[in-house]
Amino acid sequence: MPPKSKDSWKIPKVAVAVDLAVLTVRDDALQILLIERAISPFRGKLALPGGFIASEREDLDVAAARELAEETGLEANTLHLEQMRTYGSPDRDPRGRVVTVCYLAVVPDLPLPTAGGDARAARWTPVDTVLHDEKTVAFDHGSIIADAVDRARGKLEYTTLGAAFCASPFTISELRHVYETVWGHELDPRNFHRKVTGVDGFLVATGERTTRDGGRPAALYRRGEARLMHPPILRVPKQ
Numbered sequence: 001m002p003p004k005s006k007d008s009w010k011i012p013k014v015a016v017a018v019d020l021a022v023l024t025v026r027d028d029a030l031q032i033l034l035i036e037r038a039i040s041p042f043r044g045k046l047a048l049p050g051g052f053i054a055s056e057r058e059d060l061d062v063a064a065a066r067e068l069a070e071e072t073g074l075e076a077n078t079l080h081l082e083q084m085r086t087y088g089s090p091d092r093d094p095r096g097r098v099v100t101v102c103y104l105a106v107v108p109d110l111p112l113p114t115a116g117g118d119a120r121a122a123r124w125t126p127v128d129t130v131l132h133d134e135k136t137v138a139f140d141h142g143s144i145i146a147d148a149v150d151r152a153r154g155k156l157e158y159t160t161l162g163a164a165f166c167a168s169p170f171t172i173s174e175l176r177h178v179y180e181t182v183w184g185h186e187l188d189p190r191n192f193h194r195k196v197t198g199v200d201g202f203l204v205a206t207g208e209r210t211t212r213d214g215g216r217p218a219a220l221y222r223r224g225e226a227r228l229m230h231p232p233i234l235r236v237p238k239q
Contacts, residue, residue: 015093017100018064019050019141021084021148022074024124025165025181026109030152031124032145033113034137035071038120041094042138046125048145050100064103072113072122080106080164084151085144092140104148108167153182158232160202160223169206169220172196173213183235195233201226 022033034046049071053063060083065076081103088099113122127149134142155161156179163170165178176192196202201224209217 013097015052015096015098016060017050017052017098018060018067019048019087019100019102019144020064020068020072020105021048021102021145022068022072022079022105022107023127023148023152023165024107024109025178026124028177028181029126029128030149030182032127032130032148033072034123034125034130036121036123037138044120045138046123046136047138048102048141049122050102052098060101064101068105074105074107074110074113076105078107080161085147087140087144089140102144102148104151106152106161106164108165153235156182156233157235158229160199160226160229163202163223166223168222169208170222171210171213171218171220172203173218175203175221179233192233195231199226199229202229 020033024031024033033049035049037043037045037047049067051063051067051071053060054066058066064081064083068074068076068081082105084102084104086099086101090097092098092100112124127145130136130142130145131149134146136142137145152161162175162178162182165182166174172193173189175196176187176189179192180186203221204224206220206222208220210220211217
């Protein structure tokens with residue numbers, strides 16, 4: 001077909017939304033926060049928290065923080081939140097052309113958030129349950145969750161994101177448990193201890209100790225200012 005003239009071309013009508021993939025380590029499993037939709041489409045089905053931007057003037061980051069608070073009661077300034085990817089398949093939403101910007105959030109194990117807004121209920125769900133059958137969730141959220149899990153697993157290799165899963169202060173054993181749960185395999189305790197303590201600015205010792213891990217008292221740490229891991233911790237060690 002010949003290209004349309006400038007006079008006949010119009011800006012397409014496209015709605016913009018934000019979705020939030022909120023991950024935590026809970027009950028020895030990597031889990032994601034899902035809400036039960038209270039409105040159509042997919043009423044009663046599980047979905048990621050999120051919604052449309054409130055106005056043409058609302059910033060995307062502001063919209064993500066607002067939706068997070070409205071639908072889950074969580075505050076964006078208390079957790080790790082980053083823009084992950086944009087999803088714009090023409091048929092991803094039965095209501096029309098909707099482009100969504102997904103944010104990845106990482107939180108320590110928390111009590112079940114309080115649902116609100118368009119959410120009837122909120123619940124933590126093991127990611128393996130969703131990845132086993134992506135039709136468990138509404139829209140294309142199964143694919144989005146798979147991407148979020150891949151992003152988190154990858155970033156644990158070269159950033160200090162793992163500490164964002166831990167309530168402060170934490171032990172190195174608790175931090176290692178995060179890596180093992182997210183990656184799905186055990187790590188050598190001594191090697192892990194050497195690597196995380198060898199990254200300048202990753203961990204800051206509090207000077208306190210605890211016996212909550214069992215055994216001898218273990219040192220307590222909080223997350224430092226560093227955000228990159230060098231050298232990285234490889235998910236699959238080189239043979």
